[in-house]
Amino acid sequence: MAERFEIVEKALLKLLEDKKYATLRDILVTMNPMDVAGLFDGLDEKQIPLMFRLLPKEQAAETFVEMEPDAKEILIRGFSDNELKEVLDELYVDDAADIVEEMPANVVQRILKHADPEMRSSINQILRYPEDSAGSMMTTEYVSLRPHMTVEEAILRIRRQGVDKETIYTCYVMEKDRTLIGLVTVKDLLLAEDDNTKIEDIMETNVISVTTQTDQEEVAAMLSKYNFIALPVVDGENRMVGIVTFDDAMDVMQDAATEDMEIMAAMTPSEKTYLKSTPFDLFKHRIPWLMLLMVSATFTGMIITSFEDALSLLPVLTAFIPMLMDTGGNCGSQSSVTVIRALSLDELHFSDLLRVMWKEVRTAVLCGAALACVCFLKILLVDRLLMGNDSISLLVNGVVCLTLCVTVIMAKFVGCSLPMLAKRLGFDPAVMASPFITTIVDALSLLVYFLFAKTLLGV
Amino acid sequence: MAERFEIVEKALLKLLEDKKYATLRDILVTMNPMDVAGLFDGLDEKQIPLMFRLLPKEQAAETFVEMEPDAKEILIRGFSDNELKEVLDELYVDDAADIVEEMPANVVQRILKHADPEMRSSINQILRYPEDSAGSMMTTEYVSLRPHMTVEEAILRIRRQGVDKETIYTCYVMEKDRTLIGLVTVKDLLLAEDDNTKIEDIMETNVISVTTQTDQEEVAAMLSKYNFIALPVVDGENRMVGIVTFDDAMDVMQDAATEDMEIMAAMTPSEKTYLKSTPFDLFKHRIPWLMLLMVSATFTGMIITSFEDALSLLPVLTAFIPMLMDTGGNCGSQSSVTVIRALSLDELHFSDLLRVMWKEVRTAVLCGAALACVCFLKILLVDRLLMGNDSISLLVNGVVCLTLCVTVIMAKFVGCSLPMLAKRLGFDPAVMASPFITTIVDALSLLVYFLFAKTLLGV
Numbered sequence: 001m002a003e004r005f006e007i008v009e010k011a012l013l014k015l016l017e018d019k020k021y022a023t024l025r026d027i028l029v030t031m032n033p034m035d036v037a038g039l040f041d042g043l044d045e046k047q048i049p050l051m052f053r054l055l056p057k058e059q060a061a062e063t064f065v066e067m068e069p070d071a072k073e074i075l076i077r078g079f080s081d082n083e084l085k086e087v088l089d090e091l092y093v094d095d096a097a098d099i100v101e102e103m104p105a106n107v108v109q110r111i112l113k114h115a116d117p118e119m120r121s122s123i124n125q126i127l128r129y130p131e132d133s134a135g136s137m138m139t140t141e142y143v144s145l146r147p148h149m150t151v152e153e154a155i156l157r158i159r160r161q162g163v164d165k166e167t168i169y170t171c172y173v174m175e176k177d178r179t180l181i182g183l184v185t186v187k188d189l190l191l192a193e194d195d196n197t198k199i200e201d202i203m204e205t206n207v208i209s210v211t212t213q214t215d216q217e218e219v220a221a222m223l224s225k226y227n228f229i230a231l232p233v234v235d236g237e238n239r240m241v242g243i244v245t246f247d248d249a250m251d252v253m254q255d256a257a258t259e260d261m262e263i264m265a266a267m268t269p270s271e272k273t274y275l276k277s278t279p280f281d282l283f284k285h286r287i288p289w290l291m292l293l294m295v296s297a298t299f300t301g302m303i304i305t306s307f308e309d310a311l312s313l314l315p316v317l318t319a320f321i322p323m324l325m326d327t328g329g330n331c332g333s334q335s336s337v338t339v340i341r342a343l344s345l346d347e348l349h350f351s352d353l354l355r356v357m358w359k360e361v362r363t364a365v366l367c368g369a370a371l372a373c374v375c376f377l378k379i380l381l382v383d384r385l386l387m388g389n390d391s392i393s394l395l396v397n398g399v400v401c402l403t404l405c406v407t408v409i410m411a412k413f414v415g416c417s418l419p420m421l422a423k424r425l426g427f428d429p430a431v432m433a434s435p436f437i438t439t440i441v442d443a444l445s446l447l448v449y450f451l452f453a454k455t456l457l458g459v
Numbered sequence: 460m461a462e463r464f465e466i467v468e469k470a471l472l473k474l475l476e477d478k479k480y481a482t483l484r485d486i487l488v489t490m491n492p493m494d495v496a497g498l499f500d501g502l503d504e505k506q507i508p509l510m511f512r513l514l515p516k517e518q519a520a521e522t523f524v525e526m527e528p529d530a531k532e533i534l535i536r537g538f539s540d541n542e543l544k545e546v547l548d549e550l551y552v553d554d555a556a557d558i559v560e561e562m563p564a565n566v567v568q569r570i571l572k573h574a575d576p577e578m579r580s581s582i583n584q585i586l587r588y589p590e591d592s593a594g595s596m597m598t599t600e601y602v603s604l605r606p607h608m609t610v611e612e613a614i615l616r617i618r619r620q621g622v623d624k625e626t627i628y629t630c631y632v633m634e635k636d637r638t639l640i641g642l643v644t645v646k647d648l649l650l651a652e653d654d655n656t657k658i659e660d661i662m663e664t665n666v667i668s669v670t671t672q673t674d675q676e677e678v679a680a681m682l683s684k685y686n687f688i689a690l691p692v693v694d695g696e697n698r699m700v701g702i703v704t705f706d707d708a709m710d711v712m713q714d715a716a717t718e719d720m721e722i723m724a725a726m727t728p729s730e731k732t733y734l735k736s737t738p739f740d741l742f743k744h745r746i747p748w749l750m751l752l753m754v755s756a757t758f759t760g761m762i763i764t765s766f767e768d769a770l771s772l773l774p775v776l777t778a779f780i781p782m783l784m785d786t787g788g789n790c791g792s793q794s795s796v797t798v799i800r801a802l803s804l805d806e807l808h809f810s811d812l813l814r815v816m817w818k819e820v821r822t823a824v825l826c827g828a829a830l831a832c833v834c835f836l837k838i839l840l841v842d843r844l845l846m847g848n849d850s851i852s853l854l855v856n857g858v859v860c861l862t863l864c865v866t867v868i869m870a871k872f873v874g875c876s877l878p879m880l881a882k883r884l885g886f887d888p889a890v891m892a893s894p895f896i897t898t899i900v901d902a903l904s905l906l907v908y909f910l911f912a913k914t915l916l917g918v
Contacts, residue, residue: 006810030665034685159649168646169628169688186645187627190618206489224713226493227706229628229688246705247686250712254683257716258800261723265796266789274801275811279821286793287826293789294830295837297782304778305848312774319763321777322784322901323756329788330725330752330894334745337724341717342733351465352734362738367746371753378754389764404753435789442781 013042016051025054033059037066049078061090068276069102076107085114092166093119094139094248097126125241134219135212137252138233138242143171147181147200151192154199158186167245170230173203178239180232183207209234212241217256220249221346260344264337264433266293293435300442307450310459316391317453320400321446323375328407328445329438331367335360335415336437340429343419350424353417360416361409368408372401399452407445414440472501475510484513492518496525508537520549527735528561535566544573551625552578553598553707556585584700593678594671596711597692597701602630606640606659610651613658617645626704629689632662637698639691642666668693671700676715679708680805719803723796723892725752752894759901766909769918775850776912779859780905782834787866787904788897790826794819794874795896799888802878809883812876819875820868827867831860858911866904873899 129135182203266289419429588594641662725748878888
């Protein structure tokens with residue numbers, strides 16, 4: 001599907017190079033703005049305005065919204081005042097606010113100068129809210145109704161106002177002072193049996209809303225949970241200020257999952273897509289954690305150094321260090337990733353801590369016992385009999401497998417509890433994922449290994 | 460927010476226990492069906508039908524859909540034939556099909572017996588499609604229009620049919636033989652200037668659709684990309700068979716991200732939520748990968764064993780093994796997780812392989828050089844001067860840091876290329892995440908370490 005699209009893309013760019021503008025335009029007008037926006041990625045600075053001017057007005061604005069910031073900036077700088085005004089007039093306020101956030105100061109000034117006063121004030125309002133809040137992702141364009149209107153009047157109002165609203169399908173019923181008192185869907189209106197029914201008689205009064213300060217991930221989770229097309233955003237006095245629509249929630253959900261994965265893999269999250277990031281961008285996002293984790297591995301080094309004598313008496317012990325450390329790391333990351341994801345999806349809360357620990361310990365005993373048995377047999381059959389390594393006595397084998405079992409239990413215990421504690425303390429639980437837990441579990445498992453070796457083998 | 464909800468929940472369950480049914484009912488009817496469904500999780504087998512019968516018919520059906528399978532089964536078994544029929548009549552076909560999939564055979568028979576013939580045939584149709592396909596997630600209830608209808612006739616048709624349709628906001632225009640030729644939104648219809656305009660004159664003819672066989676993750680990605688409320692599903696001859704709505708796409712997106720995370724942390728994905736899984740469930744999903752990875756660590760053990768002489772000559776070399784292995788693992792998982800996520804989000808394709816490798820190698824050189832420098836200083840200042848470990852000569856320090864740098868480059872190279880190769884070969888790239896790559900990178904870094912030690916230190 002994606003590969004088929006690349007072929008079309010190449011054909012269109014060929015038309016542009018060959019200056020076959022009429023043919024190109026005929027094809028472009030049949031395409032979805034999202035796909036047209038994708039085409040601009042492959043163009044150079046001169047081609048961008050050239051192809052943009054082929055688009056009809058409305059499609060041009062819709063395409064503009066979906067373009068990469070670089071291309072947007074090139075276009076805005078090249079626009080005449082009139083062209084800029086035309087594009088701005090077609091934009092929804094939330095999209096305009098996003099563009100303003102992405103652009104350098106001098107471009108922003110030009111945008112605000114040419115936006116009409118109402119849009120300018122809405123943009124300013126949206127930009128005042130914290131970056132990850134409902135206020136910053138909402139749009140102020142929605143259909144508002146009054147309780148005493150009839151169904152017929154409401155439909156008329158939608159017909160008159162709807163063209164500039166991001167969604168007309170959910171309409172919000174407000175008092176004179178903008179207090180939100182109910183909602184009706186267009187479905188309710190269309191299916192109402194009598195056109196003279198009052199809105200207050202058919203509206204849903206148990207309205208689920210968020211405040212301007214609600215975190216955007218919570219907003220997205222609520223839209224997804226309740227299957228709403230839009231969610232109303234109110235201020236502290238329950239006065240309506242905007243709506244968040246499902247399409248923005250989908251983007252937030254995807255970004256949140258990506259961010260969690262990046263943090264879990266010990267990277268600071270990046271807003272750029274992979275192909276747009278330079279190696280230096282990637283370096284900046286990756287090196288801080290690598291440094292921290294490398295330096296903290298000093299402890300594992302110190303533990304090994306302090307048991308150097310034991311290792312030189314029985315060198316075969318060294319051979320099992322990687323297996324013990326890796327298995328511990330894998331067990332820890334299984335538990336931590338499971339718990340972190342459940343916390344993100346709001347399936348788990350701090351009050352479940354004891355339940356989670358008890359569940360993980362039982363799981364760990366099962367895993368630890370199974371792994372230890374297989375490990376014992378493997379060492380006996382492969383390392384001792386097949387490879388003829390006589391220095392691995394039954395007692396050494398026992399020490400390795402006992403350590404393995406204890407490591408698994410410690411790893412799962414640390415893996416499940418640290419993310420929950422982090423969340424409780426107000427940190428992002430995803431930080432407590434594999435790399436961090438691996439470092440802790442490494443040190444613990446080495447300590448246990450050498451203690452067992454000292455006690456049971458007398459080295 | 461979630462904690463506040465728990466308090467309400469407890470109060471309501473108290474009302475149920477105290478048999479204050481009228482009060483309980485008055486509160487329940489004001490609640491969203493999604494939240495009412497959550498209440499049933501805390502009830503025992505006898506309370507479930509008791510509370511369910513308090514709900515008015517429509518809310519009861521909406522709540523039923525959102526309940527856990529166990530509670531659904533208890534209810535269905537307890538329903539009279541009439542009650543079952545009433546609930547089934549209120550369900551959308553895709554929800555009914557989901558329920559049929561979850562229930563044991565004898566319950567399914569009862570459901571199919573009491574569903575009306577049209578629903579029965581739709582359920583059977585949906586169940587025929589592969590589990591993760593658009594066909595299996597679609598609903599067959601949508602509004603269909605004919606091209607020669609006027610706007611007024613179309614609105615009338617929606618008013619007559621809409622009550623049973625999952626969404627009325629996008630209507631599909633079909634020929635007599637159900638060939639999909641266009642779509643109109645209710646917004647288009649309401650904002651049309653003339654009620655006598657023909658549908659074929661205002662419909663969007665460039666319809667983006669999926670086939671019944673399209674993978675559900677691709678369907679979700681398309682809904683999210685184009686911001687559609689629904690996406691039409693067609694058969695091989697472009698005949699309309701159903702629609703997929705945005706709310707189902709949101710669930711698919713969340714599940715897909717969870718599944719990727721689970722696979723990346725070396726677990727087989729689970730459909731149960733964490734708190735619903737027994738320790739044995741968790742054990743089953745975790746042990747296969749732990750076993751495989753533990754056994755494959757035999758290779759690292761063998762490498763260490765074959766260099767045992769070198770290690771006993773210079774025991775301090777052992778102390779740096781965990782640091783080298785962990786840093787390699789962290790670098791590899793950074794690259795693999797970034798690439799796996801970009802592949803999932805369709806930002807990256809196999810044709811980008813060389814670009815990705817080149818980007819990762821440059822990033823790796825930056826990271827490797829920075830880490831090696833800091834490591835050199837740390838060993839010099841902390842291990843040698845502060846801790847007075849004289850066995851770490853400058854040459855040993857050099858070998859460690861050189862190995863570190865090479866390990867980082869190898870790790871990032873393996874980390875970025877294996878997931879892309881896996882995808883090319885038709886495997887899930889997420890399998891090629893941290894645990895798998897750690898095992899490979901461990902072996903490679905040990906080999907490099909000992910080769911450098913042999914060559915440069917002559918041990």
